[in-house]
Amino acid sequence: MRLVFAGTPQVAVPTLRALLDSPRHDVLAVVTRPDRPAGRGRAVSQSPVRVAADAAGVEVLTPERPRDEDFLAQLAALAPDCCPVVAYGALVPPVALDIPRHGWVNLHFSLLPAWRGAAPVPHAILAGDDVTGATTFRLEEGLDTGPVYGVVTTDVGPRDTSGDVLDRLAQSGAGLMVATLDAIEDGSAVPQPQPSDGVSLAPKVSVDDARIDWNAPALRVDRLVRACTPAPGAWTTLRGRRLKLGPVTTAAAEVLAPGRIQADRERVLVGTGSNAVQLGDVQPEGRAAMPAADWARGLRLNPDDRLE
Numbered sequence: 001m002r003l004v005f006a007g008t009p010q011v012a013v014p015t016l017r018a019l020l021d022s023p024r025h026d027v028l029a030v031v032t033r034p035d036r037p038a039g040r041g042r043a044v045s046q047s048p049v050r051v052a053a054d055a056a057g058v059e060v061l062t063p064e065r066p067r068d069e070d071f072l073a074q075l076a077a078l079a080p081d082c083c084p085v086v087a088y089g090a091l092v093p094p095v096a097l098d099i100p101r102h103g104w105v106n107l108h109f110s111l112l113p114a115w116r117g118a119a120p121v122p123h124a125i126l127a128g129d130d131v132t133g134a135t136t137f138r139l140e141e142g143l144d145t146g147p148v149y150g151v152v153t154t155d156v157g158p159r160d161t162s163g164d165v166l167d168r169l170a171q172s173g174a175g176l177m178v179a180t181l182d183a184i185e186d187g188s189a190v191p192q193p194q195p196s197d198g199v200s201l202a203p204k205v206s207v208d209d210a211r212i213d214w215n216a217p218a219l220r221v222d223r224l225v226r227a228c229t230p231a232p233g234a235w236t237t238l239r240g241r242r243l244k245l246g247p248v249t250t251a252a253a254e255v256l257a258p259g260r261i262q263a264d265r266e267r268v269l270v271g272t273g274s275n276a277v278q279l280g281d282v283q284p285e286g287r288a289a290m291p292a293a294d295w296a297r298g299l300r301l302n303p304d305d306r307l308e
Contacts, residue, residue, distance in 0.1 A: 147191035
């Protein structure tokens with residue numbers, strides 16, 4: 001089939017590469033979000049999908065909005081049979097959805113109808129889901145509501161971060177997308193409506209959402225940190241300065257007041273609303289990440305210091 005692929009972050013790149021490698025499909029162009037300033041220096045940065053498309057010699061379209069008339073004219077002129085999309089980052093209007101004869105097929109990183117929205121994997125980890133997955137479905141106006149073509153699953157381990165799970169799903173989901181498009185091309189695909197029960201929403205996890213509440217139980221703290229790794233990054237404050245935290249482990253035999261720090265040469269414990277947690281890597285403001293014990297030794301903690 002003639003395809004126009006839409007996607008933006010690194011998690012979309014495996015699907016783009018799988019489609020470029022597929023002998024049954026021809027990627028005519030790639031649609032991605034415009035270049036944006038990023039990082040401390042605010043240098044203009046290209047999306048990972050654009051970098052991959054440029055390397056493959058594929059035409060790249062970067063509309064400010066997918067409803068822009070110039071973009072719609074470009075898409076219509078390309079005359080794709082289908083538009084596969086992975087984490088594009090903008091709502092596709094009905095006028096664009098109607099251009100390819102097989103519509104737009106979205107790869108979403110949850111088992112729909114669970115976790116519709118921008119951050120399905122973090123919310124699955126926050127909720128303590130043991131299994132999650134990826135779904136291909138036909139895009140429509142509703143938020144991740146279209147009929148389903150296929151799914152893949154993965155277990156969520158007790159130490160998995162959002163990054164770990166997304167890395168696995170990006171790979172298995174790429175194969176699912178290729179298989180879905182193969183089935184659409186040969187006429188064997190039969191999309192099934194999503195059930196009306198089991199719907200849950202997964203809005204974007206903001207920096208404010210990623211702040212740790214040390215009065216919460218250790219299990220909640222552990223899930224929040226893993227859900228926010230690598231982005232936006234779970235954080236707390238000490239002496240008024242921000243401290244970003246990597247994944248923690250539960251210290252079942254230790255109980256400390258919420259936020260209280262107990263450090264020795266080997267480990268750093270912090271109290272929660274239940275038992276303490278042991279910090280892994282930490283990243284002080286303006287510095288690189290380091291083991292928590294190294295950070296604590298250099299800090300010279302006071303008895304009254306608390307994480308807040």
